[in-house]
Amino acid sequence: MNPTMNAQSNLRRVAIDPVTRVEGHGKITLLLDADNHIHEARFHIVEFRGFEKFIQGRPYWEVPFFVQRLCGICPVSHQLAAAKAVDQLVGVEQLTPTAEKLRRLLHFGQTLQSHALHFFHLSSPDFLFGFGSDPAQRNIVGVLEKYPELALKGVKLRKYGQQIIAAIAGKRIHGTATVAGGMNKALSLAERDTLLADIQDILAWCQEAVTLNEHIHTSHPEHQVFATLRSNFLGMVGRGGELELYHGGLRATAADGKRIFDQFDYRGYQEIIREEVRSWSYMKFPYLTALGKEQGWYRVGPLARVNNCDSIATPLAETARKNFRAFGHGGFVHDTLAYHWARMIEALHCAESIHALLLDPDITGSELVATHGEKCSTGIGVIEAPRGTLFHHYQIDEQGLITKANLIVSTTSNNQAMNESVRAVANQYLDGHEITEGLLNHLEVAVRAYDPCLSCATHALGKMPLQIELLDADGLLLDRLSKASTGLIERTD
Amino acid sequence: MNKPKIRIATTSLAGCFGCHMSFLDMDERLVDLLEKVEFNRSPLTDIKQCGPCDIGLIEGGVCNAENVHVLREFRNNCRILIAVGACAINGGVPSMRNHYTLRECLKETYVNGVGVENPQIPMDVELPLLLDKVHAIHDIVRVDYYLPGCPPSPEEFLMVLGALLEGKEPALPRQLIHYD
Numbered sequence: 001m002n003p004t005m006n007a008q009s010n011l012r013r014v015a016i017d018p019v020t021r022v023e024g025h026g027k028i029t030l031l032l033d034a035d036n037h038i039h040e041a042r043f044h045i046v047e048f049r050g051f052e053k054f055i056q057g058r059p060y061w062e063v064p065f066f067v068q069r070l071c072g073i074c075p076v077s078h079q080l081a082a083a084k085a086v087d088q089l090v091g092v093e094q095l096t097p098t099a100e101k102l103r104r105l106l107h108f109g110q111t112l113q114s115h116a117l118h119f120f121h122l123s124s125p126d127f128l129f130g131f132g133s134d135p136a137q138r139n140i141v142g143v144l145e146k147y148p149e150l151a152l153k154g155v156k157l158r159k160y161g162q163q164i165i166a167a168i169a170g171k172r173i174h175g176t177a178t179v180a181g182g183m184n185k186a187l188s189l190a191e192r193d194t195l196l197a198d199i200q201d202i203l204a205w206c207q208e209a210v211t212l213n214e215h216i217h218t219s220h221p222e223h224q225v226f227a228t229l230r231s232n233f234l235g236m237v238g239r240g241g242e243l244e245l246y247h248g249g250l251r252a253t254a255a256d257g258k259r260i261f262d263q264f265d266y267r268g269y270q271e272i273i274r275e276e277v278r279s280w281s282y283m284k285f286p287y288l289t290a291l292g293k294e295q296g297w298y299r300v301g302p303l304a305r306v307n308n309c310d311s312i313a314t315p316l317a318e319t320a321r322k323n324f325r326a327f328g329h330g331g332f333v334h335d336t337l338a339y340h341w342a343r344m345i346e347a348l349h350c351a352e353s354i355h356a357l358l359l360d361p362d363i364t365g366s367e368l369v370a371t372h373g374e375k376c377s378t379g380i381g382v383i384e385a386p387r388g389t390l391f392h393h394y395q396i397d398e399q400g401l402i403t404k405a406n407l408i409v410s411t412t413s414n415n416q417a418m419n420e421s422v423r424a425v426a427n428q429y430l431d432g433h434e435i436t437e438g439l440l441n442h443l444e445v446a447v448r449a450y451d452p453c454l455s456c457a458t459h460a461l462g463k464m465p466l467q468i469e470l471l472d473a474d475g476l477l478l479d480r481l482s483k484a485s486t487g488l489i490e491r492t493d
Numbered sequence: 494m495n496k497p498k499i500r501i502a503t504t505s506l507a508g509c510f511g512c513h514m515s516f517l518d519m520d521e522r523l524v525d526l527l528e529k530v531e532f533n534r535s536p537l538t539d540i541k542q543c544g545p546c547d548i549g550l551i552e553g554g555v556c557n558a559e560n561v562h563v564l565r566e567f568r569n570n571c572r573i574l575i576a577v578g579a580c581a582i583n584g585g586v587p588s589m590r591n592h593y594t595l596r597e598c599l600k601e602t603y604v605n606g607v608g609v610e611n612p613q614i615p616m617d618v619e620l621p622l623l624l625d626k627v628h629a630i631h632d633i634v635r636v637d638y639y640l641p642g643c644p645p646s647p648e649e650f651l652m653v654l655g656a657l658l659e660g661k662e663p664a665l666p667r668q669l670i671h672y673d
Contacts, residue, residue: 072511
């Protein structure tokens, strides 16, 4: 199925290493034939950590604080997914109202800061300056110089999400909030009031971000076909089919809107998802078992969730969702770059939900931990992390020590889709022409749309200098480009 | 008037990106900092190769051959190299795999894992060689300063960079140095 590149000696190889302005380390390789048709497009993850092994033998209550160190961008997501699994291990079915609301508030804060980071700090330069613009300017520093007002709003949106996390978890990154069956600290009235003081600005800026992204997407026909795929979508929904990020049933829908399953109890995830290993990437390729590994790949994250849900419970985000669906003429929006628009709709939903939770009297309650029930040897926690559905699965022995762990992180679920998107863009833009810096960044723009968190996906990170080589069918070097320290692409031949 | 800016490069090796996020947690203070510094190679820019720099910030330990290469590139180009956070300083959480063989770790994920189809240990010319152990960066290169924490707080970053910008020896007050 996956012949190595060397075996396909009649094809030539183009590599982009690394993909930048994403979290973590990946590279892209393409195989082209003599007519420059793309035969293979691969997005590789090249590092490995091995959490599944080395948390074995550790006591279960340590796990949320180890596994959040998979990722400094969404540590809260990992802490919460693990905490939900730990609740099951100690026989807690239902948290106290205060604990559940605090966890939701924490999660909304996390999703808001992560979404803001992704758009403003990482992706906005592509849209504000252009995909093929000067790479020296194409970063958050350039945005701060050219669009200071917009950039500062992004910085402050992220700050607000981080402040919520700090109020609940003690610090912004790698804090401690959850305990088995609950939470470890109440939110004080003073902390609540401090957060409430800024919420109107946050709501307004999120609305502006939705409007900006809607405008960018709808006014650029070329964005609508850029890397666009028709795919299955997987995500969690609430009981009434509404957008749900913390707890609900799994829903999978085919590209044409046909339901594959709905309200599926995630503790049975092994029945519906398998993961294929391919020799050329440390990131696995999950698929829906019902459809098989050729047809069963799917997308997760904001685009999947906003398409897949029937409604959003907060009014401003619901209006935004309806506009989004109207753009898709009532059907799914498959445009890959619409991920950004959907992401900002979710950011708005987070801001509205934060507002509602801060006004809820339960949020400052002091009943934090539910009574533990009968111990259980298996715990499976699933949440919708900023980047998509996140699965944590643990087994323990009688001592409470971990014997088995399985993690399917959000970015892994988008592995095939990112590969397909890279292939689509390569087909659209490479097309027999010599390699240009524009092409390079176009491929990266396709990957960035998914907001991949490769630190999660591989549990490791790294960077390498960018160099691209174009070889002919006999392996003869035709063209070589490299990126100078100034960020400029140079032909080094 | 235009004093030349201090040039900073940053990278994340076998880390979680949390140190970079904590750096961004200086929020609006980033704008003031940018009056005095400019970024060279960093995950935040599209500059992909480290040029001559005044300060290099390294997050993460060293887990594969590529990490070694990048770390040496930074050491060769940065006048001052700072190990940022627990993983760069002593390997951190990723070095917990040092209790096991590399093969055991790979097998658990790709062969014995739950719901694994086509079990095999990935092996490809595109995948850099993994090291048998995860190392602190001072095992590979000379390090000038250590910035502790998981992650170090934005105040630590500001204090150290502030001191270096003024040509002073950085010193962190006790209350800024946290372990958890």
